[in-house]
Amino acid sequence: MLIKLNWITLRVRNLEASLGFYHDLLGLPIQRQFESRGRQIAMLGTENETMLELIEGSESVLKKESGVSIGYEVNSLEEAMERLAALNIPIVRGPVQPNPHLRFLYIADPDGFEVQLAEHA
Structure with a gap:
């Protein structure tokens, strides 16, 4: 069995603010942006590498003490x-x-x- 990490998901409060940070400031390309089950989602990163998935408005945002x-x-x-x-x-x-x-x-x-x-x- 071959296993490969596809993406890491962060549940964020404000997708636009997070896109401003990861895309505008750090330069990660936006691969796609869409809505699923009423939530705004963006996939960032370069093709053929692990993506960063940002989901807006999720009920549980991790605390920074989460590690x-x-x-x-x-x-x-x-x-x-x-x-x-x-x-x-x-x-x-x-x-x-x-x-x-x-x-x-x-x-x-x-x-x-x-x-x-x-x-x-």
């Missing part, structure tokens, strides 16, 4: 930090370098979910 985070690879953590500063997106934690081959930091999305930006050397 859930999403990690994205960046080419340069320095460039990412410059872009974050230019966009006034605060760094929540980091940068951290647990070994010579990995550096990362965390930012928060509009619902408080932690988003890790990591650079592998």
Whole structure:
């Protein structure tokens, strides 16, 4: 049996605010946006990779203390930090370098979910 991670779902309060963060600020492409059972849904990410599914108005939005985070690879953590500063997106934690081959930091999305930006050397 072959198994592949297709998407990760975040239940968000405001889809437009989340799209502003993930699409407009971080640059994730919107693959599709639709309504299902009265809920607005957007799928973001690059083709052939794990997607991020955002569902608006769900009754249970995770608290940031839940331990859930999403990690994205960046080419340069320095460039990412410059872009974050230019966009006034605060760094929540980091940068951290647990070994010579990995550096990362965390930012928060509009619902408080932690988003890790990591650079592998």
